[in-house]
Amino acid sequence: MSIRIILADDHAVVRTGLSMLIQAQPDMEVIDTAADGKEAFDKSVRLNPDVVIMDLSMPPGENGLSATARLKEAKPEINVLVLTMHDDEEYLFRILKAGASGYILKSAADNELIAAIRTVHQGAAYLYPSAARTLIQEFLHRVDQGKDLDDYQVLTEREREILTYIAKGYSNKEIAELLHVSVKTVETHKAHVMEKLQVKSRPELVKYALKKGLLDLE
Template sequence: MSIRVLIADDHAVVRSGLSMLINAQPDMEVVESAADGREAFDKTLAIKPDIVVMDISMPPGESGLSATARIKDAAPDVHILILTMHDDEEYLFRVLQAGASGYILKSAPDFDLITAIRQVHSGAAYLYPSATKSLIQEFLQRVQNGEDQGKFDVLTDREREILSLIARGYSNKEIAEQLILSVKTIETHKTKIMEKLHLKTRPELVRYAAKKGLLEFE
């Protein structure tokens, strides 16, 4: 029985190229395509594919991150493989937190994409590039070892709230508007958070927030 695949990407030429590649495989079939996250969500619920190959950024429609979280909530048996141009740790942790089973770059060879689809369909996770696997293993090991357990306790409720919003991709201005605070106040909170947690960069904040379960997707 063929692996039924839905492709979600905002570029028609990408959808067409991926369809040709996947349909050329003896054990795969593209059953539907979508141009944004909302369309991907609706079509996934309608036809229940085995795999959704999902782009992250699909302007001006719903993002792949949001759609991934909604699909996993409504149809948890559907596996999602993120196909993106973003080779960034921040995106990696966000897609995993959203419920995706795999992450592969658009620059990857065709063979790797086909391998990723088969691997995700089997119930395993697929992470690309291979260095990412070491990153995740290190991350999970640190969680198991309980590293930095005490640091989180020094954050105030407001700081934890702001940390979560920062990690979810909101700008200082957007956080200020949401919490009805000034941008300067948010910047001050962010500085204090990083000092308390001994972190220096935004990706580090994202990893820390993921570890503490602070990444939520609506």
């Protein structure tokens, strides 16, 4: 079964070139393209692709960073691979915080882009080598400084919100009604939270939330 892909870039020539490259792969299919973040979000919600390749900068429309964050809240099961010309630490951390599964430079070789698509489709993270080095250096710096590497910091805002509701005893259905999303969306966010926090049950989530003082949040 083919990996269903939506490609978002503000340059038509880039969309055409990348579409031809991807369509040439036996296990991939470009089901639609978009010229800005809003169009990418709308089409992704409607078509439910496996992977969205999202350009970071798409003036004058919505940028890829904003669209990625909105999409991961609405459809957390969709994997986003950010395509950018910026090999910059600031962009890297903002991209990961928005919920993207991968980050690759536009200057990357064709085979690296194809490998990145397959990686994020499998649910793993893909980072361009320079980005991976940046994360490792940041990790080592925090260790050297004696800082607490808190897993809570890697949760998205929506994941933190759902964790708090779980800790307060709300069911998945009740959380879905409160947040105006589907039960499946809540379950996907919950699974991501459990994976990031390395816990295996709802009671463990509640215990973690108590430790973090989340039950005091109103």
